[in-house]
Amino acid sequence: MMENKAIGVDLGGTNIRIAEINSYGEIVYFYSEKVPAGRQAQLDTIKKCIEQLLSSEIKAVGLGFPGRVRRADGTAVTAGYLDLKDIPLVSFIMEITQLPTYIDTDANMALYAEMQLGSAVGAREVALLTIGTGIGGAIASGGKLFYGSNYAGQLGHINVDKDGETCNCGRKGCVETKSSGTALNRLLASSSLSPDMRVEELLVLDSQGDKTAHSVLSEWITPLRSAMDTIAAVLNPELILLGGGLGGVAFQVLQKLSVRGSAWFEYEVRACSLGDSAGVIGSGLMALSMIGENA
Numbered sequence: 411m412m413e414n415k416a417i418g419v420d421l422g423g424t425n426i427r428i429a430e431i432n433s434y435g436e437i438v439y440f441y442s443e444k445v446p447a448g449r450q451a452q453l454d455t456i457k458k459c460i461e462q463l464l465s466s467e468i469k470a471v472g473l474g475f476p477g478r479v480r481r482a483d484g485t486a487v488t489a490g491y492l493d494l495k496d497i498p499l500v501s502f503i504m505e506i507t508q509l510p511t512y513i514d515t516d517a518n519m520a521l522y523a524e525m526q527l528g529s530a531v532g533a534r535e536v537a538l539l540t541i542g543t544g545i546g547g548a549i550a551s552g553g554k555l556f557y558g559s560n561y562a563g564q565l566g567h568i569n570v571d572k573d574g575e576t577c578n579c580g581r582k583g584c585v586e587t588k589s590s591g592t593a594l595n596r597l598l599a600s601s602s603l604s605p606d607m608r609v610e611e612l613l614v615l616d617s618q619g620d621k622t623a624h625s626v627l628s629e630w631i632t633p634l635r636s637a638m639d640t641i642a643a644v645l646n647p648e649l650i651l652l653g654g655g656l657g658g659v660a661f662q663v664l665q666k667l668s669v670r671g672s673a674w675f676e677y678e679v680r681a682c683s684l685g686d687s688a689g690v691i692g693s694g695l696m697a698l699s700m701i702g703e704n705a
């Protein structure tokens with residue numbers, strides 16, 4: 411029997427991940443490639459990857475984008491680490507595929523997947539922090555993604571230090587400048603530890619009583635807890651999810667160091683369970699739901 415599927419694209423600053431997703435959110439085929447530098451090369455790579463997966467069973471395309479997007483006309487507004495600012499990506503993809511195409515932030519796509527199949531199944535009030543090179547965010551309320559006027563959920567820009575480092579957004583001391591992977595690398599570089607040390611190794615050292623490892627972990631994770639408390643103060647979510655490349659280890663560090671915020675703010679914390687696949691699964695499932703194909 412012919413099955414309707416979608417192409418899910420998760421465009422990152424380093425890799426483009428692309429998958430054929432069926433209506434159960436299963437990955438039928440997966441492919442990933444490095445993202446080149448330069449606008450035309452980046453567009454050519456997106457085109458080539460999508461063309462490889464086109465077939466008569468593919469009915470829609472979903473794209474998770476690592477920057478702010480204007481969903482009304484499918485345009486990238488800010489492009490983070492990519493060179494795609496102001497590109498009408500939805501039109502670009504529809505010209506290639508002639509298929510309905512949907513764009514959203516990578517964090518919204520990941521949260522959508524976690525709510526359908528992952529750590530947030532059954533939860534209705536959820537915030538997601540994706541911790542990688544930067545920190546992204548997404549919010550669901552009443553079981554649906556929450557957009558505000560358009561761009562809600564920029565949780566990496568919650569301020570935790572008014573005198574901190576300058577952030578991409580132009581302010582100082584956003585949690586992204588304190589608790590991202592980039593911030594962790596900076597903390598390691600200014601310590602006596604190896605700059606390539608992984609969080610898992612820091613946790614082992616911390617267990618052995620290493621004070622430097624403990625202070626690096628503490629400086630890295632405490633601002634994150636502070637931002638989570640601010641999210642709780644504003645949204646009162648039942649659940650805060652930690653995802654992205656460092657979400658799982660950030661969750662472990664929070665547990666291990668028993669970093670507590672104020673008892674005022676109560677919420678459950680979980681690590682995302684779909685890992686790197688959340689972006690392509692969410693993109694594919696969202697595209698299928700937009701054309702009325704739900705499992």
Ligand SMILES: [Zn+2]
Nearest residue numbers: 567577579584
């Ligand atoms: Zn910022």
